[in-house]
Amino acid sequence: MRGANPCKKNKRIKDQTGKKYGRLMVVGYAGTNKHNAALWICQCDCGEEHITSTYQLTSGKSKSCGCLNRELAANRMRKNHRVTHKMSGTRFYHIWRSMIARCEKPKTNGYKNYGGRGIKVCEKWHVFENFMNDMHPEYLNHAKLHGEKNTSIDRIDVNGDYHKDNCRWETMSSQCSNRRKTKKYLIDNRLLSAAQVSREYNIGITTFIKRVERGWSHEEAAQKSVGG
Template sequence: MAYFIQPKLKIAPGDRYERLVVTEVIPRHVKCLCDCGTEHTVHRSDWGKKVKSCGCLRRESVTTHGMSDSPTYSTWESMIQRCTNPRCKDYADYGGRGITVCQRWRTFENFLADMGVKPEGRSIDRIDNDGSYEPGNCRWATLSEQNSNQRRQARQVLSVINPSAADGGYR
Protein backbone atom coordinates (compact mmCIF):
# COMPACT_ATOMS: atom_id res chain seq x y z
CA MET A 1 0.00 0.00 0.00
CA ALA A 2 1.39 3.40 -0.97
CA TYR A 3 1.01 6.43 1.24
CA PHE A 4 0.83 9.96 -0.07
CA ILE A 5 2.77 12.38 2.07
CA GLN A 6 1.57 15.92 1.66
CA PRO A 7 4.39 18.46 1.40
CA LYS A 8 4.64 20.77 4.40
CA LEU A 9 2.58 23.90 3.79
CA LYS A 10 4.62 27.09 3.97
CA ILE A 11 2.79 29.60 6.12
CA ALA A 12 4.20 33.00 6.99
CA PRO A 13 3.01 36.02 8.97
CA GLY A 14 0.86 38.23 6.76
CA ASP A 15 -0.63 35.31 4.79
CA ARG A 16 -4.40 35.62 4.42
CA TYR A 17 -7.13 33.02 4.01
CA GLU A 18 -10.72 34.29 3.89
CA ARG A 19 -11.07 36.49 7.02
CA LEU A 20 -7.91 35.30 8.79
CA VAL A 21 -4.43 36.91 8.62
CA VAL A 22 -1.46 35.02 10.08
CA THR A 23 0.25 36.84 12.96
CA GLU A 24 2.52 34.04 14.18
CA VAL A 25 3.41 30.48 13.18
CA ILE A 26 4.05 28.10 16.08
CA PRO A 27 4.56 24.30 15.99
CA ARG A 28 1.31 22.64 14.82
CA HIS A 29 -0.69 25.89 15.03
CA VAL A 30 -1.12 29.25 13.34
CA LYS A 31 -2.07 32.34 15.33
CA CYS A 32 -4.31 34.65 13.32
CA LEU A 33 -6.17 37.90 13.54
CA CYS A 34 -9.71 37.79 12.17
CA ASP A 35 -11.12 40.74 10.21
CA CYS A 36 -13.59 41.24 13.08
CA GLY A 37 -10.63 41.91 15.41
CA THR A 38 -10.63 38.61 17.31
CA GLU A 39 -7.41 36.65 17.78
CA HIS A 40 -7.82 33.00 16.78
CA THR A 41 -5.57 29.93 16.72
CA VAL A 42 -5.96 27.42 13.89
CA HIS A 43 -4.46 23.95 13.70
CA ARG A 44 -1.84 23.98 10.97
CA SER A 45 -3.57 21.17 9.04
CA ASP A 46 -6.79 23.26 8.85
CA TRP A 47 -5.10 26.41 7.48
CA GLY A 48 -6.47 27.29 4.04
CA LYS A 49 -9.16 24.59 4.21
CA LYS A 50 -12.20 24.61 6.44
CA VAL A 51 -11.49 27.35 8.99
CA LYS A 52 -12.37 30.69 7.38
CA SER A 53 -12.84 32.94 10.40
CA CYS A 54 -12.83 32.99 14.20
CA GLY A 55 -16.48 31.88 14.08
CA CYS A 56 -17.95 35.28 13.25
CA LEU A 57 -18.73 34.20 9.68
CA ARG A 58 -20.98 31.40 10.95
CA ARG A 59 -22.70 33.66 13.46
CA GLU A 60 -23.40 36.24 10.74
CA SER A 61 -24.84 33.65 8.37
CA VAL A 62 -27.13 32.21 11.05
CA THR A 63 -28.39 35.53 12.43
CA THR A 64 -28.97 38.02 9.68
CA HIS A 65 -32.08 39.80 10.94
CA GLY A 66 -32.12 39.19 14.69
CA MET A 67 -35.85 38.43 14.66
CA SER A 68 -35.92 34.64 14.89
CA ASP A 69 -37.77 34.84 18.24
CA SER A 70 -40.32 37.41 17.05
CA PRO A 71 -44.02 36.87 16.26
CA THR A 72 -43.34 38.08 12.70
CA TYR A 73 -40.70 35.38 12.13
CA SER A 74 -42.94 32.72 13.69
CA THR A 75 -45.77 33.72 11.32
CA TRP A 76 -43.42 33.58 8.31
CA GLU A 77 -42.02 30.21 9.34
CA SER A 78 -45.53 28.75 9.81
CA MET A 79 -46.60 30.09 6.42
CA ILE A 80 -43.63 28.40 4.73
CA GLN A 81 -44.32 25.10 6.54
CA ARG A 82 -48.06 25.00 5.72
CA CYS A 83 -47.35 25.52 2.03
CA THR A 84 -44.21 23.42 1.50
CA ASN A 85 -44.04 20.63 4.08
CA PRO A 86 -46.37 17.65 3.48
CA ARG A 87 -45.72 16.53 7.09
CA CYS A 88 -47.19 19.78 8.45
CA LYS A 89 -50.64 19.18 9.98
CA ASP A 90 -52.14 22.09 7.96
CA TYR A 91 -50.51 21.18 4.63
CA ALA A 92 -53.72 19.68 3.16
CA ASP A 93 -55.52 23.04 3.54
CA TYR A 94 -52.65 25.05 2.03
CA GLY A 95 -49.87 23.44 -0.02
CA GLY A 96 -52.08 20.42 -0.64
CA ARG A 97 -54.62 22.55 -2.47
CA GLY A 98 -52.09 24.58 -4.43
CA ILE A 99 -51.48 27.54 -2.12
CA THR A 100 -47.84 28.59 -2.49
CA VAL A 101 -45.47 31.22 -1.14
CA CYS A 102 -44.03 33.51 -3.81
CA GLN A 103 -40.31 33.13 -4.49
CA ARG A 104 -39.54 36.56 -3.04
CA TRP A 105 -41.07 35.62 0.32
CA ARG A 106 -39.00 32.45 0.65
CA THR A 107 -36.50 34.81 2.33
CA PHE A 108 -37.61 36.28 5.65
CA GLU A 109 -35.99 39.67 5.03
CA ASN A 110 -38.08 40.16 1.85
CA PHE A 111 -41.27 39.12 3.66
CA LEU A 112 -40.47 41.60 6.44
CA ALA A 113 -39.73 44.41 3.96
CA ASP A 114 -43.08 43.87 2.21
CA MET A 115 -45.37 43.13 5.19
CA GLY A 116 -43.65 44.98 8.03
CA VAL A 117 -43.65 43.83 11.65
CA LYS A 118 -46.72 41.87 12.72
CA PRO A 119 -49.07 44.16 14.67
CA GLU A 120 -50.27 42.80 18.01
CA GLY A 121 -53.63 41.03 17.76
CA ARG A 122 -53.38 40.41 14.03
CA SER A 123 -52.37 37.50 11.84
CA ILE A 124 -51.53 37.05 8.19
CA ASP A 125 -54.53 36.82 5.89
CA ARG A 126 -54.80 36.11 2.16
CA ILE A 127 -57.33 38.49 0.62
CA ASP A 128 -58.13 35.94 -2.12
CA ASN A 129 -58.33 32.64 -0.22
CA ASP A 130 -57.55 30.67 -3.37
CA GLY A 131 -54.52 32.87 -4.09
CA SER A 132 -51.00 32.40 -2.86
CA TYR A 133 -48.98 34.20 -0.22
CA GLU A 134 -47.56 37.16 -2.15
CA PRO A 135 -47.43 40.96 -2.02
CA GLY A 136 -50.81 42.40 -2.94
CA ASN A 137 -52.73 39.35 -1.69
CA CYS A 138 -51.78 39.48 1.99
CA ARG A 139 -52.50 41.74 4.93
CA TRP A 140 -52.27 41.73 8.71
CA ALA A 141 -55.89 41.13 9.74
CA THR A 142 -57.88 40.98 12.97
CA LEU A 143 -59.71 37.80 13.95
CA SER A 144 -63.06 39.27 12.86
CA GLU A 145 -61.60 40.26 9.47
CA GLN A 146 -60.25 36.74 9.06
CA ASN A 147 -63.57 35.18 10.05
CA SER A 148 -65.39 37.13 7.36
CA ASN A 149 -62.80 36.09 4.77
CA GLN A 150 -62.97 32.27 5.00
CA ARG A 151 -63.58 29.84 2.21
CA ARG A 152 -66.86 27.99 2.35
CA GLN A 153 -66.62 24.60 3.97
CA ALA A 154 -68.20 21.55 2.34
CA ARG A 155 -70.64 21.31 5.24
CA GLN A 156 -72.07 24.77 4.45
CA VAL A 157 -72.47 23.91 0.78
CA LEU A 158 -74.28 20.66 1.65
CA SER A 159 -76.73 22.53 3.87
CA VAL A 160 -77.84 24.59 0.87
CA ILE A 161 -78.46 21.46 -1.22
CA ASN A 162 -79.95 19.36 1.57
CA PRO A 163 -80.62 21.18 4.86
CA SER A 164 -80.56 17.96 6.91
CA ALA A 165 -77.04 17.11 5.58
CA ALA A 166 -75.49 19.92 7.61
CA ASP A 167 -76.12 18.07 10.85
CA GLY A 168 -75.27 14.65 9.43
CA GLY A 169 -78.84 13.87 8.39
CA TYR A 170 -80.17 13.78 11.95
CA ARG A 171 -83.08 15.88 13.13
Protein backbone atom coordinates in the same frame (compact mmCIF):
# COMPACT_ATOMS: atom_id res chain seq x y z
CA MET B 1 -29.78 38.61 -33.31
CA ARG B 2 -32.20 37.04 -30.88
CA GLY B 3 -33.70 33.76 -32.04
CA ALA B 4 -31.45 33.41 -35.12
CA ASN B 5 -29.96 29.97 -35.66
CA PRO B 6 -26.14 30.35 -35.69
CA CYS B 7 -25.57 26.81 -36.91
CA LYS B 8 -26.65 27.69 -40.45
CA LYS B 9 -23.68 30.04 -40.85
CA ASN B 10 -21.17 28.52 -38.44
CA LYS B 11 -21.04 24.73 -38.27
CA ARG B 12 -18.74 24.93 -35.21
CA ILE B 13 -21.55 26.32 -33.08
CA LYS B 14 -23.89 23.67 -31.69
CA ASP B 15 -27.40 25.06 -31.36
CA GLN B 16 -28.61 25.00 -27.74
CA THR B 17 -32.08 26.45 -28.38
CA GLY B 18 -34.81 24.51 -26.63
CA LYS B 19 -32.47 22.71 -24.23
CA LYS B 20 -32.88 22.91 -20.44
CA TYR B 21 -29.93 23.28 -18.06
CA GLY B 22 -30.93 23.32 -14.42
CA ARG B 23 -33.47 26.13 -14.14
CA LEU B 24 -32.45 27.67 -17.47
CA MET B 25 -34.33 27.11 -20.74
CA VAL B 26 -32.37 28.28 -23.80
CA VAL B 27 -34.64 30.46 -25.95
CA GLY B 28 -32.29 32.05 -28.45
CA TYR B 29 -28.83 32.98 -29.71
CA ALA B 30 -27.19 36.16 -28.36
CA GLY B 31 -23.99 36.40 -30.43
CA THR B 32 -20.48 35.82 -29.10
CA ASN B 33 -18.29 37.17 -26.31
CA LYS B 34 -14.80 38.66 -26.61
CA HIS B 35 -13.37 35.14 -26.79
CA ASN B 36 -15.65 34.32 -29.74
CA ALA B 37 -17.63 31.87 -27.61
CA ALA B 38 -21.34 31.49 -28.39
CA LEU B 39 -23.75 33.21 -25.98
CA TRP B 40 -27.32 32.10 -25.35
CA ILE B 41 -30.42 33.87 -24.06
CA CYS B 42 -32.03 31.77 -21.33
CA GLN B 43 -35.32 32.00 -19.45
CA CYS B 44 -34.98 31.08 -15.78
CA ASP B 45 -37.75 29.21 -13.94
CA CYS B 46 -38.13 32.26 -11.69
CA GLY B 47 -39.02 34.41 -14.72
CA GLU B 48 -35.76 36.33 -15.13
CA GLU B 49 -33.77 36.40 -18.37
CA HIS B 50 -30.11 35.40 -18.32
CA ILE B 51 -27.36 35.36 -20.96
CA THR B 52 -24.51 32.88 -20.68
CA SER B 53 -22.08 30.85 -22.80
CA THR B 54 -22.25 27.31 -24.12
CA TYR B 55 -19.47 26.25 -21.75
CA GLN B 56 -21.19 27.70 -18.69
CA LEU B 57 -24.35 25.78 -19.59
CA THR B 58 -22.88 22.43 -20.57
CA SER B 59 -20.35 22.37 -17.71
CA GLY B 60 -23.08 23.00 -15.13
CA LYS B 61 -21.57 26.29 -13.97
CA SER B 62 -24.76 28.14 -14.97
CA LYS B 63 -27.88 26.53 -13.53
CA SER B 64 -30.01 29.62 -12.96
CA CYS B 65 -30.04 33.40 -13.33
CA GLY B 66 -28.47 33.57 -9.86
CA CYS B 67 -31.62 32.84 -7.85
CA LEU B 68 -30.43 29.32 -7.03
CA ASN B 69 -27.23 30.59 -5.42
CA ARG B 70 -29.22 33.12 -3.40
CA GLU B 71 -31.56 30.41 -2.15
CA LEU B 72 -28.69 28.09 -1.25
CA ALA B 73 -26.93 30.89 0.61
CA ALA B 74 -30.11 31.69 2.55
CA ASN B 75 -30.56 28.00 3.41
CA ARG B 76 -26.97 27.75 4.62
CA MET B 77 -27.50 30.75 6.88
CA ARG B 78 -30.61 29.20 8.38
CA LYS B 79 -28.92 25.83 8.92
CA ASN B 80 -25.90 27.43 10.56
CA HIS B 81 -28.12 29.71 12.66
CA ARG B 82 -26.31 32.78 11.39
CA VAL B 83 -29.43 34.91 11.65
CA THR B 84 -28.62 38.60 11.19
CA HIS B 85 -32.13 40.07 11.31
CA LYS B 86 -32.51 39.36 15.08
CA MET B 87 -36.17 38.49 14.55
CA SER B 88 -36.08 34.72 15.15
CA GLY B 89 -37.84 34.96 18.51
CA THR B 90 -40.64 37.28 17.38
CA ARG B 91 -44.25 36.53 16.49
CA PHE B 92 -43.64 38.08 13.05
CA TYR B 93 -40.89 35.53 12.33
CA HIS B 94 -43.12 32.70 13.55
CA ILE B 95 -45.86 33.84 11.13
CA TRP B 96 -43.35 33.64 8.26
CA ARG B 97 -42.13 30.17 9.23
CA SER B 98 -45.67 28.87 9.64
CA MET B 99 -46.65 30.29 6.25
CA ILE B 100 -43.77 28.46 4.55
CA ALA B 101 -44.46 25.23 6.44
CA ARG B 102 -48.18 24.93 5.69
CA CYS B 103 -47.52 25.52 1.99
CA GLU B 104 -44.47 23.29 1.55
CA LYS B 105 -44.27 20.64 4.27
CA PRO B 106 -46.89 17.86 3.91
CA LYS B 107 -46.51 16.76 7.54
CA THR B 108 -47.44 20.21 8.83
CA ASN B 109 -50.86 20.61 10.41
CA GLY B 110 -53.09 22.41 7.91
CA TYR B 111 -51.00 21.54 4.83
CA LYS B 112 -54.01 19.96 3.10
CA ASN B 113 -55.77 23.35 3.12
CA TYR B 114 -52.76 25.21 1.70
CA GLY B 115 -49.97 23.34 -0.07
CA GLY B 116 -52.34 20.45 -0.63
CA ARG B 117 -54.62 22.79 -2.61
CA GLY B 118 -51.76 24.24 -4.63
CA ILE B 119 -51.31 27.40 -2.55
CA LYS B 120 -47.69 28.58 -2.74
CA VAL B 121 -45.43 31.21 -1.23
CA CYS B 122 -43.83 33.44 -3.87
CA GLU B 123 -40.13 32.80 -4.44
CA LYS B 124 -39.16 36.25 -3.15
CA TRP B 125 -40.67 35.51 0.27
CA HIS B 126 -38.63 32.34 0.73
CA VAL B 127 -35.99 34.75 2.03
CA PHE B 128 -37.20 36.12 5.35
CA GLU B 129 -35.59 39.54 4.90
CA ASN B 130 -37.66 40.09 1.72
CA PHE B 131 -40.87 39.18 3.54
CA MET B 132 -39.87 41.50 6.39
CA ASN B 133 -39.20 44.42 4.04
CA ASP B 134 -42.58 43.99 2.33
CA MET B 135 -44.81 43.27 5.31
CA HIS B 136 -43.23 44.34 8.62
CA PRO B 137 -44.13 48.08 8.56
CA GLU B 138 -47.86 47.34 8.13
CA TYR B 139 -47.60 44.53 10.67
CA LEU B 140 -46.37 47.02 13.27
CA ASN B 141 -49.18 49.45 12.42
CA HIS B 142 -51.83 46.75 12.72
CA ALA B 143 -50.33 45.35 15.94
CA LYS B 144 -50.31 48.83 17.48
CA LEU B 145 -54.06 49.12 16.89
CA HIS B 146 -55.19 45.56 17.58
CA GLY B 147 -52.31 43.88 19.45
CA GLU B 148 -49.74 41.43 18.15
CA LYS B 149 -51.68 38.34 19.19
CA ASN B 150 -54.63 39.62 17.19
CA THR B 151 -52.59 40.31 14.05
CA SER B 152 -52.67 37.56 11.43
CA ILE B 153 -51.65 37.38 7.78
CA ASP B 154 -54.58 37.03 5.39
CA ARG B 155 -54.87 36.45 1.64
CA ILE B 156 -57.27 38.74 -0.22
CA ASP B 157 -58.00 35.95 -2.70
CA VAL B 158 -58.38 32.84 -0.56
CA ASN B 159 -57.47 30.70 -3.58
CA GLY B 160 -54.39 32.77 -4.45
CA ASP B 161 -50.75 32.45 -3.42
CA TYR B 162 -48.88 34.32 -0.71
CA HIS B 163 -47.33 37.44 -2.28
CA LYS B 164 -47.34 41.14 -1.52
CA ASP B 165 -50.31 42.11 -3.70
CA ASN B 166 -52.50 39.34 -2.27
CA CYS B 167 -51.70 39.66 1.45
CA ARG B 168 -52.76 41.96 4.25
CA TRP B 169 -52.93 41.95 8.05
CA GLU B 170 -56.26 41.16 9.69
CA THR B 171 -57.63 40.48 13.13
CA MET B 172 -58.39 36.85 13.88
CA SER B 173 -62.15 37.50 13.88
CA SER B 174 -62.05 39.28 10.50
CA GLN B 175 -59.95 36.52 9.00
CA CYS B 176 -62.36 33.82 10.16
CA SER B 177 -65.25 35.82 8.70
CA ASN B 178 -63.44 36.07 5.36
CA ARG B 179 -62.98 32.31 5.33
CA ARG B 180 -66.62 31.57 6.15
CA LYS B 181 -68.06 33.76 3.43
CA THR B 182 -66.33 34.84 0.24
CA LYS B 183 -67.81 38.03 -1.18
CA LYS B 184 -69.65 37.61 -4.48
CA TYR B 185 -70.07 40.11 -7.32
CA LEU B 186 -73.02 40.20 -9.75
CA ILE B 187 -71.75 40.22 -13.33
CA ASP B 188 -73.80 39.15 -16.37
CA ASN B 189 -76.47 37.80 -14.02
CA ARG B 190 -73.93 35.54 -12.30
CA LEU B 191 -72.52 35.73 -8.78
CA LEU B 192 -68.74 35.42 -8.97
CA SER B 193 -65.93 35.65 -6.43
CA ALA B 194 -63.10 38.11 -7.09
CA ALA B 195 -60.88 35.16 -8.01
CA GLN B 196 -63.41 33.95 -10.60
CA VAL B 197 -63.72 37.46 -12.03
CA SER B 198 -59.94 37.64 -12.31
CA ARG B 199 -59.73 34.36 -14.21
CA GLU B 200 -62.69 34.90 -16.53
CA TYR B 201 -62.11 38.57 -17.37
CA ASN B 202 -58.31 38.56 -17.25
CA ILE B 203 -58.03 41.36 -14.70
CA GLY B 204 -55.96 41.59 -11.52
CA ILE B 205 -57.89 40.85 -8.34
CA THR B 206 -56.56 43.93 -6.55
CA THR B 207 -57.40 46.17 -9.53
CA PHE B 208 -60.94 44.82 -9.71
CA ILE B 209 -61.62 45.20 -5.98
CA LYS B 210 -60.20 48.74 -5.86
CA ARG B 211 -62.41 49.77 -8.78
CA VAL B 212 -65.49 48.42 -7.00
CA GLU B 213 -64.48 50.26 -3.83
CA ARG B 214 -64.21 53.48 -5.86
CA GLY B 215 -67.85 53.08 -6.91
CA TRP B 216 -67.56 51.34 -10.28
CA SER B 217 -70.30 48.86 -11.14
CA HIS B 218 -69.20 45.25 -10.95
CA GLU B 219 -69.46 44.82 -14.72
CA GLU B 220 -67.51 48.02 -15.46
CA ALA B 221 -64.79 47.05 -12.97
CA ALA B 222 -64.38 43.65 -14.63
CA GLN B 223 -64.56 44.65 -18.29
CA LYS B 224 -63.27 48.18 -18.71
CA SER B 225 -59.67 48.51 -19.90
CA VAL B 226 -57.05 50.11 -17.67
CA GLY B 227 -56.89 53.15 -19.92
CA GLY B 228 -60.68 53.42 -20.27
